[in-house]
Amino acid sequence: MNLQVDIQNASGESAPDEEDIRGWISTVLSGRRSADTEISVRLVDIEEMTKLNQGYRDKSGPTNVLSFPSDLPPDLDLPLLGDIVICAPVVCDEAKSQQKILQAHWAHMTVHGTLHLLGYDHIEEDEALAMEALETEILTSLNYPCPYQGEQSKEHADA
Template sequence: MNLHLDIQCASAEPVPDEDDIRRWVLAALAGRRRSDTEVSLRLVDIAEMTTLNESYRHKTGPTNVLSFPSDLPPELELPLLGDIVICAPVVREEARQQAKALEAHWAHMTVHGTLHLLGYDHIEEAEAEAMEALETDILTALNYPCPYQDNLPKEHADA
């Protein structure tokens, strides 16, 4: 699979390097996408994420990750999978609050957002369990710990 990844950084916060982000996106796509794929990933600050979250989800304040799957007609046969937006300050603060390594949490949010582009969701309990299991498999294969450890507060990314 050939991945075209457009990364836009609009945050003053430190963010992972492009190689790590590419590795995380590719891990989420592995075996689930065989053709050329294009993904845009924007790393933002609190103000931009708050605006997006309020505009698209009608929820107050920022969230950690939002995904916008492409809804192009299939007959166009374009490789655009969609857009992911991750809020760097929220990811940093969540990692601190949950006593997680920052890199591991970035990997989780990137995988989570990518899976949403592929159609995975966590609205229903069965969907949430399936998505969490898949995220855990992907992240542990990348040598990160399970993001849903029992001793940590369980919360879903808001994508």
């Protein structure tokens, strides 16, 4: 698989190294997608995420991560998987308030967003449990702690 990740930091905040972001995405895709793949990752501020969350989900305020799977016509053979938008200030605030390692929380949001691009979801309880288990498997393989440790399931990223 040839992976191309375009990363834009429009947040004005410090963020993980681009190679870390690419590595997290590559780990998610490994064994789950064999075709060439292009993904865009945009790191945004509160204002931009609030607009996106309102415009696409009809929810007020910012969220941590949103995913936008590509919606290309079937006859258009392009490797674009989609876009992930992560709100840097929200991720930083969540990590602090939840007493999580900042790098681990960034990895979780990136993994979560990438799984959404692959069609995973957490609307139904069984879907949520499956997605949480997969996130935990991926993150622990990267030597990060379980992101749901000490939480009652159902506390998901909003993508």
